[in-house]
Amino acid sequence: MNDLRVVLAVARKDLLHELRSRAATVATLFFSAVTLVMMAFALGREQHVLTAAAPGVLWVALTFAGVIAAAQNFQADLEEGAFEQLLLYPVPRAAIFLGKLLANWLYLTVLGLLLTPVAIMLYGAQAGTGAWYVILAALVLGTLGLATIATFYAGLTANLQAREALLPVLMFPIIVPVLLGAVRTTEAVLGRSELDLAGGWLQMLAGFDLVYFVVCTALFHFVVDE
């Protein structure tokens, strides 16, 4: 059968499940909002400090949200043996991974689109003309890298008892290049007037995304099969 149809069916199912249960939505929105607000208070009133911190705080909030969303995605499947049933269908493991990745990526991108204006307003950052395209590109590529790693490791730890503790421990060292690229790109366009620097960081981000995408898709069957 058409693999694209499988990818879309899995993604649609995961998004519908989240829309109904709102398990990840409640947790990630609450966590992200608290992170942005608390860090804004903690950093004080000096505008240059707030502006410099805004990209980092935004991506830290998105990274933790990515962990929660991906973990919840697999947890919902495991509840009544639905993930085992999913693995019994005659479909490629890679298509299942890509479907779950697509759902997580869309979810994180929407979350990023909601959080970015909030962070800019809260931290008083300035986005120059033309910066919005770069921020959008950083969001799309950054959340793709985050979602790829988070989906892969959430699948790896889904059946483990200590999954909540293991998922971030395993994932965070791997996510550093993506996080660095995303933070630097966002930093280049928020208040620093270094738009020309953003191109290089975006290229690095796209490069790491490609590597992670290929490796995780190719290795996913080792994660879900014995």
Place this chain on the structure above:
Amino acid sequence: MNDVPAIRLSGLTRRMGNQLVLRGVDLEVAAGRLVVLRGGNGAGKTTLLKVLATRLRPTGGSAQLFGHDVLKEAAEVRSRIGLLSVMGGSYPVLSARENLHIAADLSGKDRQGVEGLLDLVGLSSAADKFVRTYSSGMKKRLGLARLMLIDPDLWLLDEPYAALDDAGKRLVDEVVSGARQRGRTLLMASHESDRDALRPDAVLQLDDGRLKLAPEAAA
């Protein structure tokens, strides 16, 4: 006529932790047969079904379904099997109809058959309710509908009568009979091998990981 057996197990073993759950199981089942697997709790029935469903790797020996090795040709095996598991395998915050639509999409079947199947298993009136509101018996009926939708060559049934009322058990009998008439092969782990409507071709006993003919069948 294809002479390749539906199931061929040779010295199949499976270790779970320190325990050897399957100890050299040998079995050959011709296509189109119904074989019932009996055994106490922990005898290894579910483990055997999961090995055949490619969800557990054999520790030793070999298992072939329709000539395909479960380890080396898992994708081909999965295209010919379906498993009714004890867990149910449905998404709790989706409706029965949505669950069957997903099954149709992922198994390459037409969604048009879904309504008829919901009616057949008695879930038409509850088709739009979330599965988490269902009783165990209703979840089992939904699992049966999913298996009928996929209609694989080999049906693996793990305790299909569990949690069902009398009407539900009669439904299982009818579904099994229908599958046999269509030439499907069925391997059923069940304590209810003596049901009049079932009339299996063989009843096997799994004790301590070893397979043998059930006492009443051997008599």
